[in-house]
Amino acid sequence: MSMEMMLATYEFSQWLYREAKLLDDIDFDGWFALMHPDIMYSMPVRVNKEGIERPDYATDMFAFHDDHHLLSLRVERLKTDYAWAEIPPSRTRRSVNNVRVEEYVPNERAVVKSYLLLYRSRSTDIHHDLVSGERTDEFLYVDGEWKLSKRFFVIDQTTINTRNLAIFV
Amino acid sequence: MAKPELRLDEMTREEALQYLNETMKPEEGVIPAYILTDPTIYKLEHEKIFMKTWVLLGHESEIPNKNDYMLRDLAGYSVIISRGQDEEIRAFYNMCTHRGMKLCRADHGNKANFTCPYHGFNFKNTGELIGVPLQNDIYGGKLDTSSMGLNKVTIGTYRGLIFGTWNDNPQPLDDFLSDFKWYLDIGLGRTEMEVVGPPQKFIVHSNWKIGSDNFVSDSYHTMVTHGSIAQLGMVPSATYSKKGYQVHTDNGHGCLIGMPNPDFPFPEELKDEFKSHLTTEQFDLISNMKNLIGTLFPNLSILVSHTKVKGQLISNTTMRLWKPIGPDKMEVMTWFLVEKNASEDWKYRSRESYILTFSPSGIFEQDDTEVFTDITAAASGVMPFAKKLTYNYTMGMHREPVTDFPGPGVAYGDKFSEANSRNYYRYWLNLMNS
Numbered sequence: 001m002s003m004e005m006m007l008a009t010y011e012f013s014q015w016l017y018r019e020a021k022l023l024d025d026i027d028f029d030g031w032f033a034l035m036h037p038d039i040m041y042s043m044p045v046r047v048n049k050e051g052i053e054r055p056d057y058a059t060d061m062f063a064f065h066d067d068h069h070l071l072s073l074r075v076e077r078l079k080t081d082y083a084w085a086e087i088p089p090s091r092t093r094r095s096v097n098n099v100r101v102e103e104y105v106p107n108e109r110a111v112v113k114s115y116l117l118l119y120r121s122r123s124t125d126i127h128h129d130l131v132s133g134e135r136t137d138e139f140l141y142v143d144g145e146w147k148l149s150k151r152f153f154v155i156d157q158t159t160i161n162t163r164n165l166a167i168f169v
Numbered sequence: 170m171a172k173p174e175l176r177l178d179e180m181t182r183e184e185a186l187q188y189l190n191e192t193m194k195p196e197e198g199v200i201p202a203y204i205l206t207d208p209t210i211y212k213l214e215h216e217k218i219f220m221k222t223w224v225l226l227g228h229e230s231e232i233p234n235k236n237d238y239m240l241r242d243l244a245g246y247s248v249i250i251s252r253g254q255d256e257e258i259r260a261f262y263n264m265c266t267h268r269g270m271k272l273c274r275a276d277h278g279n280k281a282n283f284t285c286p287y288h289g290f291n292f293k294n295t296g297e298l299i300g301v302p303l304q305n306d307i308y309g310g311k312l313d314t315s316s317m318g319l320n321k322v323t324i325g326t327y328r329g330l331i332f333g334t335w336n337d338n339p340q341p342l343d344d345f346l347s348d349f350k351w352y353l354d355i356g357l358g359r360t361e362m363e364v365v366g367p368p369q370k371f372i373v374h375s376n377w378k379i380g381s382d383n384f385v386s387d388s389y390h391t392m393v394t395h396g397s398i399a400q401l402g403m404v405p406s407a408t409y410s411k412k413g414y415q416v417h418t419d420n421g422h423g424c425l426i427g428m429p430n431p432d433f434p435f436p437e438e439l440k441d442e443f444k445s446h447l448t449t450e451q452f453d454l455i456s457n458m459k460n461l462i463g464t465l466f467p468n469l470s471i472l473v474s475h476t477k478v479k480g481q482l483i484s485n486t487t488m489r490l491w492k493p494i495g496p497d498k499m500e501v502m503t504w505f506l507v508e509k510n511a512s513e514d515w516k517y518r519s520r521e522s523y524i525l526t527f528s529p530s531g532i533f534e535q536d537d538t539e540v541f542t543d544i545t546a547a548a549s550g551v552m553p554f555a556k557k558l559t560y561n562y563t564m565g566m567h568r569e570p571v572t573d574f575p576g577p578g579v580a581y582g583d584k585f586s587e588a589n590s591r592n593y594y595r596y597w598l599n600l601m602n603s
Contacts (some may be wrong), residue, residue, distance in 0.1 A: 043530075045367050050275045061366020061505065065524050069479055073525070077532050082396030089311035125542070127374060141405060158276065159370040159500060163542055164535035 020094035036147035085166035129162035177209040198563035202553040205376040208371040211496040219244035261319035326357030348577035349422035373543035380491035384470035386589030418578035423589030424463025434484040438518030450575035484524035
């Protein structure tokens with residue numbers, strides 16, 4: 001791996017860790033500030049297919065399929081007095097790993113893949129939810145910062161073992 | 170007289186049913202908490218309701234082509250639903266008739282034959298056994314393959330909906346749906362509707378009846394549970410859900426119709442198609458309808474929702490199954506349906522509003538499941554039974570049905586009522602006694 005790619009991998013790993021920390025700390029405004037205005041935030045429905053037929057996710061149905069406006073609506077909703085699904089907020093712990101920079105144009109754009117393991121605990125409930133999957137993220141460089149312009153999260157479960165997705169992936 | 174100090178699981182079946190009849194009084198609006206979580210009730214429910222009645226399997230548009238199939242379950246048993254070469258839709262128990270292995274393990278696909286992964290027995294999608302490896306040698310040509318076809322599941326369809334039943338002698342589907350068809354037409358048959366994408370599935374630690382009950386009669390909760398929607402400006406006010414009608418029919422079915430609506434919440438260009446699918450009364454109603462929420466007994470809920478997204482009003486249509494997988498656990502399965510002949514732009518926006526509001530991430534859905542989970546936790550264990558905790562379902566008992574409503578069934582001129590729940594639980598209790 002070239003020195004440039006090593007540094008890029010480090011840089012995006014740190015970006016993703018910081019993002020995870022903002023979400024786990026319930027700093028949704030801080031998190032939303034990382035989004036590019038062109039963000040497309042998607043999570044397709046995972047399906048069981050015959051053999052190794054691919055893709056093994058739906059191309060026409062999603063658990064999330066949000067642009068900047070819809071994503072902002074979710075963030076705003078969490079600030080209302082009626083966002084019961086997150087009152088009290090879930091305790092989440094996002095582990096981001098296997099970060100791989102697939103495409104990299106310095107100070108311009110990048111495509112980064114990573115694994116996400118998300119632990120979620122609600123209130124006094126002794127059950128916990130685990131959401132795992134792979135992200136393909138695209139970044140654009142704006143005013144000296146990398147902003148997330150596309151996220152495609154492919155979950156590992158076809159039946160999601162969580163009561164809802166009032167959280168971000 | 171059953172001994173109340175006994176727990177239900179210590180009673181005989183007859184005693185448990187007698188106790189149920191003594192403690193549950195739908196007519197008076199008294200529903201005991203234990204019916205949500207008690208394992209004995211859950212077992213009886215499985216046998217007397219889910220093994221007997223019609224349950225939704227899916228929609229015809231999910232398997233539009235010859236040899237398309239999908240895997241679903243009926244009362245917890247895996248079922249293959251296949252459209253044959255002859256276009257006929259059939260359903261089979263997903264079990265090889267030789268040694269019982271599941272024949273099919275993909276959610277969806279296109280196949281004329283199913284081959285068992287255990288010994289390679291091969292079945293045509295008409296159910297016929299057409300191939301047995303080394304048959305002549307090992308069975309001496311004496312295996313009676315004609316008696317070894319797949320176990321057929323009884324199905325029936327209405328307006329694209331595919332229902333199945335394990336009952337060998339079921340009430341005809343038409344009779345079961347009965348007057349509720351009038352409302353199903355509006356909700357899911359107002360025009361040619363198609364399911365988009367696979368259904369979404371997620372797990373909620375909740376009793377399944379809470380979902381059915383919520384959709385059959387509970388508009389009252391929307392003010393508080395969904396208060397965020399009003400704050401976000403997606404609906405005009407917190408009490409927007411009160412105006413309209415609450416209607417129920419025989420067999421436990423019921424729905425809520427939000428009215429009036431100055432806007433036509435559907436694609437304008439499909440008005441003629443709507444008229445050809447609906448009666449004049451149905452079309453007049455839908456032209457003035459804000460939303461439709463209902464439950465077809467036991468666990469299919471339908472929803473036509475109308476909200477403002479990105480400054481534009483848009484409706485979306487969904488149906489959902491509250492599938493029991495334990496007394497305190499269900500799998501929620503939700504489908505998005507759209508007018509097949511609508512513009513691509515309409516379809517996109519309608520799907521967008523569905524994902525935002527009633528998918529697993531939906532900002533309506535997520536607050537409901539939070540409530541369902543906590544209700545279930547509060548009803549669990551021996552205490553709610555021992556202390557005889559009950560729910561109050563008396564709302565609207567002082568009201569008389571209206572006489573000028575155009576649709577069949579018993580209609581009330583206010584959505585805030587629990588009449589539909591009383592009707593739902595009355596039928597539930599009837600079946601439990603059957």
